[in-house]
Amino acid sequence: MKGGYIAIIGRPNVGKSSLLNVLVNEKLSAVSPKPQTTRFNLYGILNYEDAQFIFIDTPGIIKKVHDKLDKAILDEIKNAIFDADVLVLLVEPKLPDEEDLKIIELLKATKKPTILAINKIDLIKDKRILLPIMENYSKLFEFKEIIPISVLMRDGIDILLEQLRKYLPNLEAPYYDEDIITTKPLRQIVADIIREKVYLLYKDEIPYATAVKVEEYIDPEEHPEEKRDKVYIRAIIYVEKDSQKGIIIGEGGKKIKELGTKARKEIERLINKPVYLELWVKVREHWRRDESFIKSLNSI
Ligand SMILES: Nc1nc2c(ncn2[C@@H]2O[C@H](COP(=O)(O)OP(=O)(O)OP(=O)(O)O)[C@@H](O)[C@H]2O)c(=O)[nH]1
Ligand SMILES: [Mg+2]
Known part of the structure; x- marks a missing residue:
């Protein structure tokens, strides 16, 4: 092959x-x-x-x-x-x-x-x-x-x-099992879905000031003891300044609600399960200059 x-x-x-x-x-x-x-x-x-x-x-x-x-x-x-x-x-x-x-x-x-x-x-x-x-x-x-x-x-x-x-080399056997579609952990794909919605919903510097991390991902099929009926996902949206936090949340929380709904629907489509998505916004000053924080976005 x-x-x-x-x-x-x-x-x-x-x-x-x-x-x-x-x-x-x-x-x-x-x-x-x-x-x-x-x-x-x-x-x-x-x-x-x-x-x-x-x-x-x-x-x-x-x-x-x-x-x-x-x-x-x-x-x-x-x-x-x-x-x-x-x-x-x-x-x-x-x-x-x-x-x-x-x-x-x-x-x-x-x-x-x-x-x-x-x-x-x-x-x-x-x-x-x-x-x-x-x-x-x-x-x-x-x-x-x-x-x-x-x-x-x-x-x-x-x-x-x-x-x-x-132009592909000859291979004795495939590198990956055929049921694997990506090597990226699901948590990171989910974080990126949320970040993509930030890119789509906010303007100016907001997308570039934003980073997303999934802190918790609990699938009731794997954790029946949690007694949940949906996949529970808690994600943190990091921004660089307090003013950006306000923009992400929007008046009366309207904007973040829209963001959450759009992201949740796409996550549900991807994993084919109902999802409860909890979003938090945190300020982390100058995170774009913080090497270890950036590394942490691309691990787990
Ligand atoms: N008209 C048209 N738009 C396209 C086509 N392919 C991609 N786009 C649009 O181009 C824009 C950028 O697409 P992406 O796939 O995010 O581009 P990218 O090269 O991955 O961008 P970066 O990740 O920022 O480097 C999106 O709005 C796409 O919908 C195409 O064949 N035709
Ligand atoms: Mg791209």
Whole structure:
């Protein structure tokens, strides 16, 4: 059989997490219209009888490091590239600029087979503009393939899979059991669902000042002694300042209620069980500069 690790890399907001979700047929990774939604790598696994694709969704490549969170993000991208057998560089249907050139320099250093996928082609009316974009990219780097796709319309995804398969190494046995869809603990996926709703519901600096941790997750099937009829989840939403706490909660608690309902519904859909979700908001000043706090977000 064939199998291996495929890192999906690219600038923020190009659709990497959306692509991972479509590839594994499950909404695992947080998606939002705001850049820098993804903060840590997420491994999603797609199994065939004769192949195992392990996709790595990565954070968007940031231009400048401002704090420890930015540094952690860059380390995540480096780790994903290191782990990968094949890379997918995901871009938007635009001519490459300076920023893209820098990313391509990074690719040159890795020497790993790389496929360029040009996403969001549903946004362009005249498909002829794709030609010069493809031509420009092909002059910059020896991409193994250049594939226009639309994750939104599920257009070109099968072609991408077919091409990726060619570059996967041969394997004696799969890396993961076939019932495993991700290596990310459920608590972290749940925390990210809540954070995704923060990205969708709040503006300005709020999403970037927010971190979420699931403190308790009690499934009555595993803990009958708790005498609960729903999965009980307690999560803490961390913000950097008191004023942000007020914004998250909203007048009369209206806003956090909306956040809780949206998050709960999605968690219920994912785990297929009724959920009781309790949200707390805490101020943790300058958490983006606190390395050990940031590490704790990506463990357990
Ligand atoms: N029109 C269109 N929008 C898309 C497509 N794929 C993704 N998007 C949208 O692009 C935005 C960003 O998507 P994400 O999947 O969060 O992008 P990302 O690359 O993971 O972003 P970061 O995690 O911030 O690096 C979302 O609003 C998606 O709905 C597509 O094929 N067409
Ligand atoms: Mg993402």
